[in-house]
Amino acid sequence: MPKSNVQPTSEWRRKLHEVIYEADTPSGKLFDVILLIVIIFSVILVLLESVPALGSKYSEEFIFAEWIITIFFTIEYFLRIISINKPTKYIFSFYGIIDFLSTVPLYLTFLLPGGYNALLAVRSLRLLRVFRILKITRFIGEADKLSKAIKSSLPKILVFLFAVLVISIIMGTLMYLVEGAESGFVSIPVSIYWCIVTLTTVGFGDIAPVTPMGQFLATIIMIMGYGIIAVPTGIVSAEYTTGVKSQAPTPGKNPNYRHVNTQVCQNCHAKKHQDGASYCHECGYSL
Amino acid sequence: MPKSNVQPTSEWRRKLHEVIYEADTPSGKLFDVILLIVIIFSVILVLLESVPALGSKYSEEFIFAEWIITIFFTIEYFLRIISINKPTKYIFSFYGIIDFLSTVPLYLTFLLPGGYNALLAVRSLRLLRVFRILKITRFIGEADKLSKAIKSSLPKILVFLFAVLVISIIMGTLMYLVEGAESGFVSIPVSIYWCIVTLTTVGFGDIAPVTPMGQFLATIIMIMGYGIIAVPTGIVSAEYTTGVKSQAPTPGKNPNYRHVNTQVCQNCHAKKHQDGASYCHECGYSL
Amino acid sequence: MPKSNVQPTSEWRRKLHEVIYEADTPSGKLFDVILLIVIIFSVILVLLESVPALGSKYSEEFIFAEWIITIFFTIEYFLRIISINKPTKYIFSFYGIIDFLSTVPLYLTFLLPGGYNALLAVRSLRLLRVFRILKITRFIGEADKLSKAIKSSLPKILVFLFAVLVISIIMGTLMYLVEGAESGFVSIPVSIYWCIVTLTTVGFGDIAPVTPMGQFLATIIMIMGYGIIAVPTGIVSAEYTTGVKSQAPTPGKNPNYRHVNTQVCQNCHAKKHQDGASYCHECGYSL
Amino acid sequence: MPKSNVQPTSEWRRKLHEVIYEADTPSGKLFDVILLIVIIFSVILVLLESVPALGSKYSEEFIFAEWIITIFFTIEYFLRIISINKPTKYIFSFYGIIDFLSTVPLYLTFLLPGGYNALLAVRSLRLLRVFRILKITRFIGEADKLSKAIKSSLPKILVFLFAVLVISIIMGTLMYLVEGAESGFVSIPVSIYWCIVTLTTVGFGDIAPVTPMGQFLATIIMIMGYGIIAVPTGIVSAEYTTGVKSQAPTPGKNPNYRHVNTQVCQNCHAKKHQDGASYCHECGYSL
Numbered sequence A, B, C, D: 001m002p003k004s005n006v007q008p009t010s011e012w013r014r015k016l017h018e019v020i021y022e023a024d025t026p027s028g029k030l031f032d033v034i035l036l037i038v039i040i041f042s043v044i045l046v047l048l049e050s051v052p053a054l055g056s057k058y059s060e061e062f063i064f065a066e067w068i069i070t071i072f073f074t075i076e077y078f079l080r081i082i083s084i085n086k087p088t089k090y091i092f093s094f095y096g097i098i099d100f101l102s103t104v105p106l107y108l109t110f111l112l113p114g115g116y117n118a119l120l121a122v123r124s125l126r127l128l129r130v131f132r133i134l135k136i137t138r139f140i141g142e143a144d145k146l147s148k149a150i151k152s153s154l155p156k157i158l159v160f161l162f163a164v165l166v167i168s169i170i171m172g173t174l175m176y177l178v179e180g181a182e183s184g185f186v187s188i189p190v191s192i193y194w195c196i197v198t199l200t201t202v203g204f205g206d207i208a209p210v211t212p213m214g215q216f217l218a219t220i221i222m223i224m225g226y227g228i229i230a231v232p233t234g235i236v237s238a239e240y241t242t243g244v245k246s247q248a249p250t251p252g253k254n255p256n257y258r259h260v261n262t263q264v265c266q267n268c269h270a271k272k273h274q275d276g277a278s279y280c281h282e283c284g285y286s287l
Helices: A011-021 A026-050 A052-057 A059-082 A087-091 A094-103 A105-111 A120-135 A140-179 A188-199 A212-228 A230-247 B011-021 B026-049 B052-057 B059-082 B087-091 B094-103 B105-111 B120-135 B140-179 B188-199 B212-228 B230-247 C011-021 C026-049 C052-057 C059-082 C087-091 C094-103 C105-111 C120-135 C140-179 C188-199 C212-228 C230-247 D011-021 D026-049 D052-057 D059-082 D087-091 D094-103 D105-111 D120-135 D140-179 D188-199 D212-228 D230-247
Strands: none
Touching: A011 A026, A011 A059, A026 A052, A026 A059, A026 A120, A026 B140, A026 B188, A052 A059, A059 A087, A059 A094, A059 A105, A087 A094, A094 A105, A094 A120, A120 B140, A140 A188, A140 A212, A140 A230, A140 B212, A140 D026, A140 D120, A188 A212, A188 B212, A188 D026, A212 D140, A212 D188, B011 B026, B011 B059, B026 B052, B026 B059, B026 B120, B026 C140, B026 C188, B052 B059, B059 B087, B059 B094, B059 B105, B087 B094, B094 B105, B094 B120, B120 C140, B140 B188, B140 B212, B140 B230, B140 C212, B188 B212, B188 C212, C011 C026, C011 C059, C026 C052, C026 C059, C026 C120, C026 D140, C026 D188, C052 C059, C059 C087, C059 C094, C059 C105, C087 C094, C094 C105, C094 C120, C120 D140, C140 C188, C140 C212, C140 C230, C140 D212, C188 C212, C188 D212, D011 D026, D011 D059, D026 D052, D026 D059, D026 D120, D052 D059, D059 D087, D059 D094, D059 D105, D087 D094, D094 D105, D094 D120, D140 D188, D140 D212, D140 D230, D188 D212
């Protein structure tokens, strides 16, 4: 018997933990699906509320629905805290903070009377909670490989973006001098903004050069942007190719599939336990 | 002798099937070319009819031409049904439905008197029929490899696009708060639309940030878009490279060329028979 | 001694051929440099002539300069014909036609009195002549590899572009129905134009959706464009990677460098002779 | 003892050299950090000064701050000259010239009374100094690999960009003829500018085709741009993949990490000395 220095929790807390944090049992899966629906519904609500025609007409219905969602999230938040042995581990984890921010906006409007609108941005952060639910599904295999490729090419892309920034500042200053305020290049920061719009091939056209010299410089910037867009793409591609190869998938086995155990230790919040493991590999607590 | 539980069809139906569904015989090829011309002609007709200057002037000619095409497609549709043993297999197949939708619009105008215009979209679906004709040519070798690369990288691209959507919703909400209705960011859905326009580097410029803070946020969104456009490209590239290698083309032989047998079983609609096969590999019906 | 059935040409024709068609001798190089300068000068002239402020003010000077260039090109064209044994081989080659089109515009203005402007496009074709000069330099090593990668991935890109076209036509029809003429979607061809502008992430913004439904469809088109831009890139990248590997460059040797012999057979216009070859590998004519 | 033909410099010059040119000692690191802050502060100053609302209100403060920065840079510039044995090597090096240009603008305003504004571009060049500071950190490992990939694919990209230019000139002339001055295609150079805006998928929309023929040509240009954007990306990707492989990183060792010795010879300005080297590998001067 493992010498766990933590007392086993009561059966209902153990059950609750399984439902809320894991997706192995039918009730755990059901909870995830309901939560997913509520989150998406709450985000759609934020979007629709901002549409002037709808927001003013159905303002009461929107606030009512927001209250229901807030109460749902409040209950869920407390259940999460109750069902875990070391609540602080959860509260100060990334998703713990997201959960708190998802719950709190409506309560804050009592403190900040006019701030209902300003809390929209906070409410749209609820969408991030979707990632947790995706995390505990098999879907994660793909995302994992993807994020690895991004992570390993991130430093290169950062060096590259820094170079883009330097080009933008120098070319932006030049464009400001060449074009001047009449064409919309009212200051160097605005010129830099235009330069990035152009280098990234977005090209809004709200500001556009009108003098021959300015158009010539713009041409150079665009061709530079065209040439250098290749660099980050090439990097990610190369990283990804290397990554795919180094995995060396066994033939006849789908390399994208990776069994993910959704068990989470109730005591220390540790993840990625082995299949059939009876005790947490970090704190020895029985799963 | 194979024990086929289906009676052999009469000679003319066998012949008809060969002409309509296959491209091995001269008459089969001729049929495909004529069909291709009629399809492209019918789509061009839809395009030209929508041009105000032409649509009103030659409205009678357009309707007359549409009648001819509809009759042609109607006859072809019935021939396809007649010449096959199990018509339901064809009728509810992807191309069976497309063929039906290509034929039916003009008849529907009797039921929906004002709906001639609304059926334009349905009529433009005729273009999809072109793919069937291409399918039975050697051209398909390329498309096949292409679609394999796309299919194998689709889950990764979907995960990626989901991340793009989440970024768009969060950044769109921020832009809505920062810029407000005066700059065109009238609601969060519109802001998200703008965000996707920017992230994908399309940049219409119908909506553009005007406040310094908004332009700063826009810069971040654009640089993010610039950085992450690399990811799907890298994925497809890596998949494709891996795919090309795993095929291991025999030297001196064009790996892009792949013999495609255009035979289609008259009984069960099965495809991809071996060269020289006398009986369908799925139902034992003699080819 | 090779049994060449062609009489050796006189010394001055041999010399002339070397100067005009080859770049091995100092005079041959000088000729190329002069020609390059005249071509670029003539194209710059076309550009400047079209600028309203310059074109009307210096119209006489422009016509005078054009006459000098035309005379220069005329002399060069006849020298090229004289110095080769089988002039028809040159005249109907790609560059022979380009050379002819470069020379002829000004003469045509006598036949087409008002056509001076319409011949601008023909005059700008002179730029294509630059490629011949580049061809006979070592610079070509790069371009050769590049064009090989493009050529081998062209069929795939064509299949892909065809799919893009089909998407554009179907989505263009939908946008025409959803947005209508008020937003600028005046006809299906214009909608298709907009669709391609959007799919290719160019995004002029001259036409932009204004209805929520139209903006939603636009979002889908953009995300599709974003996702599928990866495909041709991935293809070229994969082709190129494969190409680079199959060359297997010897270590310590720059694989990009390839000795290109600029000798051209005076008799049959054949190229790519071996170093030190004394007779043409195609017609046995002494070089 | 090495036979160095250079007299050892006095202790304080040796110390000064270590602080200014190297980053091994705490004081050397501190100096770099301070310099980095001053450079970034001076560039931000240039940006803010150009904002009309700020520039006019705080013009005195801006000039005062600029004086402080100029004096700081002046002192630093002279210390760099003093602490090195062969100052000309530094003065005419790339960074020596950048340092000089960073220092001199304010002094030049005495010579060019109205030139304060025109020197903005020169002042923004100060940003380039940041690269030197980055150069002497470990961050450089990434940038080095990146610049190698860019350098090796540069000739290919140049060939490619030349082709893009030729396409732009020919298509630009055509668009000028087809669209004419009413749609904004006022001259061939402007049409070429538009063509590059379109080919690079920037698409400002300040100029856009309005005639059906012009829109058709634009469609072709865009699809070409879409197809050929793949080429430089594929090239860089392939180069990078090859580069990554040829390095063959030892397993278990981060291949991106490369120890960079920041020692700089005080005598001959040579870099990249081996760890623990006591004498310069170029001039034998003791480090």
